Amino acid sequence: MAIRTENEDDETCYVIDSLEQIGSQWRLAVLHDLQEGEKRFNELKRSTGASSRTLSRVVDDLGEMGFVDRRLEEDAPVATYYSLTEKGESLCPVFDAIGDWAKEWIAEESTA
Numbered sequence: 287m288a289i290r291t292e293n294e295d296d297e298t299c300y301v302i303d304s305l306e307q308i309g310s311q312w313r314l315a316v317l318h319d320l321q322e323g324e325k326r327f328n329e330l331k332r333s334t335g336a337s338s339r340t341l342s343r344v345v346d347d348l349g350e351m352g353f354v355d356r357r358l359e360e361d362a363p364v365a366t367y368y369s370l371t372e373k374g375e376s377l378c379p380v381f382d383a384i385g386d387w388a389k390e391w392i393a394e395e396s397t398a
Contacts, residue, residue, distance in 0.1 A: 307351055308377070312336050312344045317353060317370070321378055324357075324369040348374070 308314060315334040319325065325333070331341050345368055348354040353374035357367040370377075 308353070310344075312340055313348060316341070316344055316348060316368075317374060317377055318381055320354065320368060320370045320374065321381065324367050327366045327368070330368060353377075 308317060312334065315336065316330060319330060319333050327341070327345075330336075330345070331338060334341065336344065345354055345356065349356055352371055355369050355371050357369070359365045359367065
């Protein structure tokens with residue numbers, strides 16, 4: 287739950303609340319990576335660089351919050367697959383906007 291002051295408007299509170307849900311390094315990495323489509327646990331582990339323990343905690347948290355679906359395939363070899371829910375997919379334009387911003391402002395700072 288976000289800590290709010292009396293002077294903050296509702297829009298600011300929504301931004302803070304949303305960053306508390308998705309704002310960690312590992313949550314952002316997983317959500318961004320799953321934009322490409324469904325992935326197995328080990329694929330996510332390789333692409334994000336997270337440890338097994340960290341990744342397990344993150345995908346569980348994202349699942350509980352409704353951003354990620356988990357699918358277990360029990361045929362040999364047993365595999366767990368993760369994909370974005372509709373709620374998770376709704377973040378794709380946000381990632382695009384952040385990417386555009388970073389290209390303009392972060393790249394500009396690097397060349398300055």
